[in-house]
Structures are given as structure tokens and as C-alpha cells.
Amino acid sequence: MELLKLTAKEAADKLHSKEVSCAELTKASLEQIKAKNESINAYITVCEEEALQQAEQIDAKIAAGEAMEPLAGVPYAIKDNICTKGVRTTCASKMLGNFVPPYNAYAAERLSKDGVMLGKLNMDEFAMGSSNETSYFGAVHNPYDLDRVPGGSSGGSAAAVAAGMAYYTLGSDTGGSIRLPASFCGVTGLKPTYGTVSRFGLVAFASSLDQIGPLAKSAEDVAYIMNRITGHDKMDSTSLDIAYPDYTKALQGDVKDMKIALVREYFAGADAAVDASVKAAVKQLTDMGAQCDEISMPITDYALPAYYIISSSEASSNLARYDGVKYGFRAEKFEDLTDMYFKTRDEGFGDEVKRRIMLGTYALSSGYYDAYYKKAQQVRTMIKQGFDKVFETYDMIASPVYPTTAFGIGEKTDDPVKMYAGDLCTVSVNIAGLPGMSLPCGFDEKGLPIGLQLIGKPFGEETLLRAAHAFQCATDYHKGGAQA
Amino acid sequence: MSEYEAVIGIEMHAELSTKTKIYCGCKNEFGGEINTHCCPVCTGMPGTLPVLNEKVVEYAVKAGCALNCSIANLSKQDRKNYFYPDLPKAYQISQFDIPLCADGYVDIPLESGTKRIGITRIHIEEDAGKLLHDASDTDSLVDFNRCGVPLIEIVSEPDLRSSEEARVYLETLRSILQYIDVSDCKMQEGSIRCDVNVSIRPKGQKEFGVRSEMKNVNSFRGAIRGIEYEIARQTALLEAGGQVVQETRRWDDAKGESVSMRSKEEAQDYRYFPEPDLMPIRIEKETVEKIRQELPELPHVKRARYVSELGLPEYDAGILTEYRPTAEFFEAAVAAGASAKGASNWIMGDISRILKEKDILIDDVPFSPQQLAEMVQLIESGAISNSAGKKVLETLFESPKAPKQIVEELGLAQISDEGALQKMVQDVLEQNPQSIEDYKAGKDRAIKFMMGQVMKLSKGKANPQTVNALLKEELDKR
Numbered sequence: 005m006e007l008l009k010l011t012a013k014e015a016a017d018k019l020h021s022k023e024v025s026c027a028e029l030t031k032a033s034l035e036q037i038k039a040k041n042e043s044i045n046a047y048i049t050v051c052e053e054e055a056l057q058q059a060e061q062i063d064a065k066i067a068a069g070e071a072m073e074p075l076a077g078v079p080y081a082i083k084d085n086i087c088t089k090g091v092r093t094t095c096a097s098k099m100l101g102n103f104v105p106p107y108n109a110y111a112a113e114r115l116s117k118d119g120v121m122l123g124k125l126n127m128d129e130f131a132m133g134s135s136n137e138t139s140y141f142g143a144v145h146n147p148y149d150l151d152r153v154p155g156g157s158s159g160g161s162a163a164a165v166a167a168g169m170a171y172y173t174l175g176s177d178t179g180g181s182i183r184l185p186a187s188f189c190g191v192t193g194l195k196p197t198y199g200t201v202s203r204f205g206l207v208a209f210a211s212s213l214d215q216i217g218p219l220a221k222s223a224e225d226v227a228y229i230m231n232r233i234t235g236h237d238k239m240d241s242t243s244l245d246i247a248y249p250d251y252t253k254a255l256q257g258d259v260k261d262m263k264i265a266l267v268r269e270y271f272a273g274a275d276a277a278v279d280a281s282v283k284a285a286v287k288q289l290t291d292m293g294a295q296c297d298e299i300s301m302p303i304t305d306y307a308l309p310a311y312y313i314i315s316s317s318e319a320s321s322n323l324a325r326y327d328g329v330k331y332g333f334r335a336e337k338f339e340d341l342t343d344m345y346f347k348t349r350d351e352g353f354g355d356e357v358k359r360r361i362m363l364g365t366y367a368l369s370s371g372y373y374d375a376y377y378k379k380a381q382q383v384r385t386m387i388k389q390g391f392d393k394v395f396e397t398y399d400m401i402a403s404p405v406y407p408t409t410a411f412g413i414g415e416k417t418d419d420p421v422k423m424y425a426g427d428l429c430t431v432s433v434n435i436a437g438l439p440g441m442s443l444p445c446g447f448d449e450k451g452l453p454i455g456l457q458l459i460g461k462p463f464g465e466e467t468l469l470r471a472a473h474a475f476q477c478a479t480d481y482h483k484g485g486a487q488a
Numbered sequence: 489m490s491e492y493e494a495v496i497g498i499e500m501h502a503e504l505s506t507k508t509k510i511y512c513g514c515k516n517e518f519g520g521e522i523n524t525h526c527c528p529v530c531t532g533m534p535g536t537l538p539v540l541n542e543k544v545v546e547y548a549v550k551a552g553c554a555l556n557c558s559i560a561n562l563s564k565q566d567r568k569n570y571f572y573p574d575l576p577k578a579y580q581i582s583q584f585d586i587p588l589c590a591d592g593y594v595d596i597p598l599e600s601g602t603k604r605i606g607i608t609r610i611h612i613e614e615d616a617g618k619l620l621h622d623a624s625d626t627d628s629l630v631d632f633n634r635c636g637v638p639l640i641e642i643v644s645e646p647d648l649r650s651s652e653e654a655r656v657y658l659e660t661l662r663s664i665l666q667y668i669d670v671s672d673c674k675m676q677e678g679s680i681r682c683d684v685n686v687s688i689r690p691k692g693q694k695e696f697g698v699r700s701e702m703k704n705v706n707s708f709r710g711a712i713r714g715i716e717y718e719i720a721r722q723t724a725l726l727e728a729g730g731q732v733v734q735e736t737r738r739w740d741d742a743k744g745e746s747v748s749m750r751s752k753e754e755a756q757d758y759r760y761f762p763e764p765d766l767m768p769i770r771i772e773k774e775t776v777e778k779i780r781q782e783l784p785e786l787p788h789v790k791r792a793r794y795v796s797e798l799g800l801p802e803y804d805a806g807i808l809t810e811y812r813p814t815a816e817f818f819e820a821a822v823a824a825g826a827s828a829k830g831a832s833n834w835i836m837g838d839i840s841r842i843l844k845e846k847d848i849l850i851d852d853v854p855f856s857p858q859q860l861a862e863m864v865q866l867i868e869s870g871a872i873s874n875s876a877g878k879k880v881l882e883t884l885f886e887s888p889k890a891p892k893q894i895v896e897e898l899g900l901a902q903i904s905d906e907g908a909l910q911k912m913v914q915d916v917l918e919q920n921p922q923s924i925e926d927y928k929a930g931k932d933r934a935i936k937f938m939m940g941q942v943m944k945l946s947k948g949k950a951n952p953q954t955v956n957a958l959l960k961e962e963l964d965k966r
């Protein structure tokens with residue numbers, strides 16, 4: 005299907021020049037979902053009827069010559085931890101299996117204007133996981149190799165784009181949850197600076213780390229989506245009240261004199277293929293005029309434990325509200341109030357979620373708070389200072405997204421620590437609130453995609469987009485399209 | 489047997505009277521239909537976020553200034569984690585280690601003189617909902633209307649030594665909070681609640697005894713009774729050779745006793761940590777200064793001024809200043825020309841009696857302070873008698889209009905014209921020769937009888953002082 009290979013921007017151009025109708029784009033996507041979802045399992049909920057109705061309205065508007073935003077009418081889908089008014093939002097958990105929000109998340113609301121939402125995407129339960137295997141609705145399968153994971157937690161968001169089941173998607177990133185699946189599925193994803201996309205309506209995992217961001221086939225698409233979802237929101241106290249740029253303007257220009265740092269610690273443990281592809285990508289950028297140095301950030305070694313303590317601590321509190329009293333799942337049989345809490349939470353949450361709640365509860369307990377939570381916050385400050393220092397000299401950092409390409413389903417599920425260890429390259433970005441991007445930069449010997457991570461200064465999205473776009477203009481890795 | 493002394497500290501929670509709740513736009517109003525003043529934010533729905541109502545900070549700083557606290561220029565909010573069905577997020581947003589206000593004091597008026605009570609801290613937090621146990625036969629239900637109602641918690645130092653001191657302390661706080669207009673402090677609506685810490689120690693001992701913390705005290709009367717109960721319980725324990733254990737107790741107001749809830753070992757771990765959904769609270773020094781300068785005259789300052797400037801007795805000044813609207817009514821009446829003593833007497837006497845009978849507050853008095861002033865002036869100028877004044881007042885409560893008009897309509901004007909009164913006096917004397925004899929023989933009752941006759945003749949309108957003088961003058965001539 006040629007239509008499905010189009011980037012969001014290309015589809016938008018054809019739509020607005022009336023070469024193709026919104027209904028055609030929508031039907032093509034829905035058909036692809038029907039054909040592929042059984043094997044890939046990217047969608048938890050498909051909104052077929054609503055999508056077709058929205059498409060009809062948009063076609064009418066286009067016919068009437070109404071002005072619309074650039075990506076209006078291009079079918080998209082949303083990770084299932086982002087609230088959508090009237091559409092079930094499960095967080096891939098039994099706990100919220102029947103939860104229908106009466107409100108839209110800020111980002112969902114922005115996209116819904118002249119938008120066609122195809123449905124809600126699978127993910128790790130409450131976004132806790134790196135492989136998308138913890139979903140109550142079953143694992144998502146990597147479109148490049150169905151026996152492999154798509155990466156997590158926004159596995160459905162990445163797999164859907166890679167398999168042509170949506171032109172673009174929203175994911176959320178707490179410790180790498182957009183960048184890792186983007187890398188494993190060969191798509192382009194951006195975790196924006198903390199505070200640039202409102203968290204209102206994003207079901208909280210770790211409030212100080214969570215950020216919504218786009219996944220798409222190209223950096224150009226990502227820039228257009230950023231224009232739609234960023235902005236100050238009074239409903240989120242951590243939303244930044246700044247002048248937001250037109251991100252598409254960043255696509256012009258080149259990487260000449262851009263200063264890139266290669267942080268040695270991020271390459272520790274990287275597979276040969278990953279190491280080689282990432283370094284080759286950096287060479288491509290320096291060939292185009294960028295400068296590059298290898299540097300060291302020793303504090304990186306403390307990032308993983310700090311991340312798991314902070315994120316689990318916040319999660320233990322954020323997920324306490326799922327108690328069976330108000331909404332979502334409630335155990336059927338219980339003796340008394342305490343028993344209702346116990347049974348509801350025991351039956352409603354999966355193992356990984358329970359593990360993190362226990363970890364976080366422990367880290368916040370009196371007598372342990374200073375040794376864990378407080379210490380982790382101190383590490384957080386040092387990591388931020390480390391980045392500040394690097395960015396005094398450099399415009400961005402380049403690194404692998406993950407030490408390997410997509411691993412097999414079930415390969416790491418018995419060893420959570422091994423699973424956590426893989427997040428080494430991505431978590432620091434969230435700890436410091438920085439923007440981080442993942443874009444395809446090669447394939448390993450099995451033909452699996454490899455991702456290049458670009459880390460920017462606070463509000464450095466434009467620099468990342470410019471470099472990524474320049475790279476994609478010069479290479480074809482992002483056109484790998486598993487749907488082909 | 490040694491004599492014991494109580495050591496008492498109080499944590500008072502007062503609901504702030506902001507228009508909206510602390511973290512959402514819902515109305516902050518008492519008495520709505522069940523679950524009508526709530527929204528996705530205050531019911532803790534997934535993905536919703538709190539946004540701090542700046543008025544809450546302003547009100548808390550006002551309270552801090554009125555209670556002589558230092559105000560933190562950088563403060564933060566924290567999560568207090570615990571499970572309870574009335575707490576939808578399973579954590580309460582409160583303040584842990586950096587409260588908005590700290591290190592203050594309040595002077596309380598005791599019979600022995602003024603005593604300074606330390607204020608440890610004041611912090612802001614959100615209220616929880618209410619469980620309804622009687623609404624269903626099988627389940628307890630939850631009303632979320634109160635969720636997210638802003639509270640301040642005012643924590644005192646353990647400086648109180650008796651239930652009487654505690655009573656005066658609580659009343660002083662209530663009065664101040666009402667004066668600065670941050671809380672209406674209506675106990676019956678649960679807008680003030682207390683936790684009370686009590687310990688006892690032998691008189692003269694410096695170290696504190698082991699304390700118990702009493703929760704669920706929902707009225708001042710309950711606090712006083714609870715403290716007295718706790719002092720008696722602990723004293724009995726010690727005198728019987730036992731020991732007080734550190735524990736949390738629950739006050740049962742209906743039974744008039746406290747019962748143990750949990751021991752120190754079972755104390756809850758609230759796992760406080762900084763609220764990541766909210767930014768730190770920054771308060772500029774100039775903002776605090778502005779709030780401090782705009783504070784109204786506080787009750788104790790007013791009280792002192794009523795004594796020194798207006799010459800009122802301490803007791804009267806205390807009563808008039810306890811409730812701000814009373815003081816305002818009084819001051820407006822004086823400003824309109826009433827004498828301080830006259831206005832004070834009427835407000836403390838007949839007006840307050842009628843308010844009690846009608847079960848309303850001075851806020852709801854139907855007439856104006858200016859009308860009271862006019863009435864007082866009519867009495868003081870002799871235009872009407874004191875008892876006619878009472879009739880005017882009763883009329884003012886029913887259909888407020890100008891007192892002069894009431895006097896005319898009811899014909900209450902006093903006859904002070906000496907010529908007219910002289911005629912009446914002479915008529916009475918001529919008709920009662922026996923009384924003149926009695927008077928001359930030294931019987932005091934005689935003059936009272938003749939006074940009565942003159943009043944009867946004047947239909948009660950004669951000015952008694954004038955009549956008395958004229959009678960004596962005439963009698964002495966005979």
C-alpha cells in the first residue's frame with residue numbers, strides 16, 4: 005500500500021492538495037490495523053466508526069476550502085495512558101480496564117481539532133517497562149521481527165508507526181519510553197524538554213520525569229507534531245510559560261559548526277553493531293560540518309539507581325489512588341475496607357507495577373528516606389550540573405539509545421535488574437529534564453534497526469530537529485519501513 | 489501526693505473562606521448537594537493535576553502576619569500518603585518541613601494578665617471528603633464536596649497549662665481569624681477542628697511528661713472537655729502508680745471520653761515527599777510587607793483602645809471586640825454620634841438579648857448602626873425615656889425606620905416642658921392632701937406615689953427627673 009508509506013507531512017500535502025481524501029487515508033490505516041493488529045498487537049482500542057466520521061467532516065471542510073493546520077486530517081493514534089474524552093483509557097492495566105475519562109489530555113485535545121484519531125495504543129502497564137511485555141492486554145510484537153519486543157513502554161506507539169497502522173502517534177517518556185521503542189522499531193521519536201508539553205491528562209507514572217512526545221517516520225513530521233502539542237497549559241503547574249518556537253523553522257539550515265559530544269559512558273556495553281552504527285552516524289554529521297569530541301561524564305554510573313528510586317517513589321504515591329473506591333477495577337469479594345484495598349490492588353496490578361510500588365514505598369519509608377530518596381535527589385542535582393557543564397561547550401550529545409537491538413520476547417522477563425540495566429543511555433535525559441531524540445541510524449546483521457540518540461540543552465529541540473533532519477536528508481535509514 | 493500541672497499543645501485546622509478550592513476551580517461552599525462541588529481534579533481522577541489557588545497562600549500569610557510569624561520566602565508542598573476512602577488520591581497535599589509561616593506567638597488575655605503562647609508553625613493543606621455511613625443499608629458512601637477545601641493548620645507550642653488557657657487560646661485564635669477575614673470559623677459546619685496534645689508533670693518539674701494526642705475534636709467545648717478528661721485520666725494513672733503511654737486517642741464527644749486509637753509503635757508512616765506536581769511557593773518580602781500593613785486592627789489592640797480612648801471598662805471592651813462585626817457595628821454607631829457607653833450598653837444588653845432570642849448574628853441585624861446612634865441620642869437628650877428606647881429598639885428589629893419616626897408614630901416623646909409638668913404636679917398635689925401629710929411626716933413612699941400619679945396623668949410621657957424635681961420644689965413650698 006503506497007499510501008501507508010507516506011510520512012505524515014507527505015500525506016498532509018496530498019490531502020490538502022486534494023490528491024487523496026481524508027476518508028481514503030483513514031480507511032487505508034484502518035485496513036492496515038485490521039490486517040496487522042492480530043500479530044503486532046499495537047492497539048488496545050480501535051475507534052473505527054469515530055475515525056470514519058471525523059474523516060468525513062474533514063473532507064467536507066477541505067471541500068469547502070476551510071483553513072486548517074498542516075497535519076489536520078492525517079490519522080494518528082495515542083498511547084493508552086493519555087486521557088481521551090469518551091474513549092477508554094486503560095494504561096494497559098486491568099485496574100483501568102473499564103475507565104472512560106470525561107476529559108481530554110491537553111495534547112489529545114490539541115490533536116483532536118480537525119483530527120482523525122484511530123485509537124489507543126498498547127504499552128507497558130502504567131508505562132513501567134522497557135519491552136512492552138507487561139501490558140495486561142498482551143505484549144506488542146516488533147514489526148521487524150514478530151518474535152522480538154518493540155521496546156517499551158510506548159511499544160504500541162512505535163510499532164504502529166513502523167507498521168503503517170498510523171501516520172504518527174503520541175507516546176510518553178519517563179526513562180526512555182519514547183526513544184527506546186523508536187530505536188527498536190526504526191522510527192523517529194522525541195522526548196521534549198520537561199514542561200513543554202502539558203502533562204494534564206497523562207496518567208502519572210513519575211510526575212517529575214514524565215513527558216508526552218511524538219513518534220513518526222521523520223524528524224520533519226516530529227517538528228510539525230511538536231507545533232501542535234507544545235504550549236503553556238494553566239492546568240499543569242509544571243507547564244512552562246515561555247514563547248514556543250515554530251519547530252518546523254528548525255528544519256532549515258545545516259549542522260555546520262555544531263558541536264557534538266560523545267559521552268564515553270553511554271557506549272559502555274554497546275554491541276559492536278550499535279557502537280559502529282552510532283559512530284558512523286556521528287561521522288556523517290561531522291562530514292557535513294559538525295565538530296565532535298569524545299568526553300566523559302562519570303556521574304552517569306549513578307543515573308540508573310537514582311532513576312529507579314525517584315521514579316518508583318513517585319509511582320508508589322501516584323498509583324495509590326487505584327484503590328477500588330472511585331473508578332476502575334474493584335475486587336468482587338472482600339471482607340472489609342482493608343481487604344478491599346488488598347484484593348483490588350493484588351488482582352488489579354501486574355507484577356512489574358507491584359514491584360515498583362514496593363520499591364518506591366520502601367525508598368520513602370521513614371528510616372530509609374535519607375539513604376534512598378534523598379540521596380537519589382542529590383544524584384539528580386549532580387547529573388543536572390554534569391549536563392550543564394557539557395552544554396557550556398557542546399550543542400548536543402550523541403549516543404546509542406540502547407546497548408543492543410530489539411531482544412527476544414521473554415528473553416529478559418525473569419531478570420528485572422538486567423532489564424533495568426538497558427536503560428542506561430536514556431534515563432539521565434529524564435532526570436535532567438532535557439530533550440532527547442531517537443532516530444534510525446542503521447541495521448544490525450539481522451536487519452533490526454539501530455537508533456541514534458541526540459540529547460540537547462533545555463529547549464534545545466530545534467538543534468536536535470535540525471541535526472536529525474539534515475541526517476535524514478542525507479541518509480535512508482528512516483525509510484526502512486517494516487510495513488513494506 | 490504531688491500536685492500535677494498540665495502541658496497542652498493544640499493543632500488547630502481552620503477552613504479558609506476562599507471562593508474556590510485549593511487546587512481546582514470548584515466552589516468552596518458549605519452545604520451543597522452531595523457530590524456537586526467536585527470535579528476530576530479534586531476527586532483525583534487519573535491524569536489530573538493540582539494548580540495552587542494563590543488566594544490560599546495569601547490567606548495563610550495573612551494569618552501568619554496576624555500571629556507574628558516569620559514568613560518563608562521559599563516554601564514547598566509535600567505529599568502525605570495514606571489510604572482512606574475519603575481521600576481520593578490516597579495522599580493529602582500538605583506541607584512537611586518548610587511551612588509557609590513559623591515562629592510566631594499570640595498574646596491571650598487571662599484573669600492573671602496577658603500570657604504569650606508560641607505558634608510553632610502554620611501550613612496550608614487540602615481537606616478530605618466525608619464518609620456517609622447512614623446513606624445506604626449495605627455500604628458506606630463518600631461525599632467529595634469537602635475534598636480540596638483549603639485548610640491552614642496552626643500548631644502551638646506546648647505553652648498552655650490548663651483547659652481554661654486552652655479555651656482562651658482557641659477563642660483568641662478564632663477571633664483573630666475572623667478579624668482578618670480568612671475563615672468564618674463556624675464550628676457547627678466543621679470549619680475548625682483540633683488535635684490536642686496533653687501531658688502532665690509534677691508541679692515544678694522541668695521535663696515534660698509522656699503525652700497523648702487526641703484527634704477528632706470538633707468543637708471548642710469538646711476540646712475543653714477532652715483536655716479535662718485527659719488530665720483527669722493521666723492524673724489517675726500516675727497516682728495509681730501507673731504510667732502514661734505515648735499514643736493517639738480519639739475523642740468521643742457523645743460519650744465524653746477518649747479512647748486509644750494506636751500506640752507510638754503503630755504510628756502511621758506517611759512517607760512524606762515533595763509534591764512533584766507543584767512548583768515551590770515563592771513569596772516576595774514586599775508582598776508580605778503589604779499584607780502585614782493591610783491587616784485590620786486586631787482584637788487585642790482594639791480592646792486596649794476602647795479602654796484608653798473611649799473609656800470603656802475592660803469587660804465591655806473585651807465583649808465588644810471578640811467578634812469583628814460587633815466591633816464594627818459599635819464603632820459605626822459611635823461615629824454616627826452615639827456615646828461610647830450608650831452604644832456599648834445597648835449592644836451588650838438588649839440588642840444581644842434579642843439576637844440570642846432570634847438566634848441570629850449581629851451581621852443580620854435589620855437596622856443600621858446610624859439608627860442605633862439616633863436612638864441613643866434621643867435618650868441621652870431626654871427626648872424619650874429609657875423604657876421608650878426599648879420599645880423603639882423592638883420596633884427597629886421588626887420594621888427598621890428612623891427612630892424619630894417610630895417615636896412619633898408610637899407617641900413616645902417625653903414631656904420635658906416645665907410649664908406643662910408644673911400644672912400636672914399641682915393638680916396631683918391638690919387631689920392628694922393625705923400624701924402631702926405623709927411626706928411631711930417623713931414617709932418616702934408618698935413621693936413615689938405622687939410621681940406615679942403624675943406619670944399616669946401624662947400617659948407615661950413625663951420626664952421623670954423633671955417631675956421629681958418639680959414635686960420636691962412644690963412640696964417644700966407647702
Ligand SMILES: [Zn+2]
Nearest residue numbers: 512514527530
Ligand atoms: Zn474540583
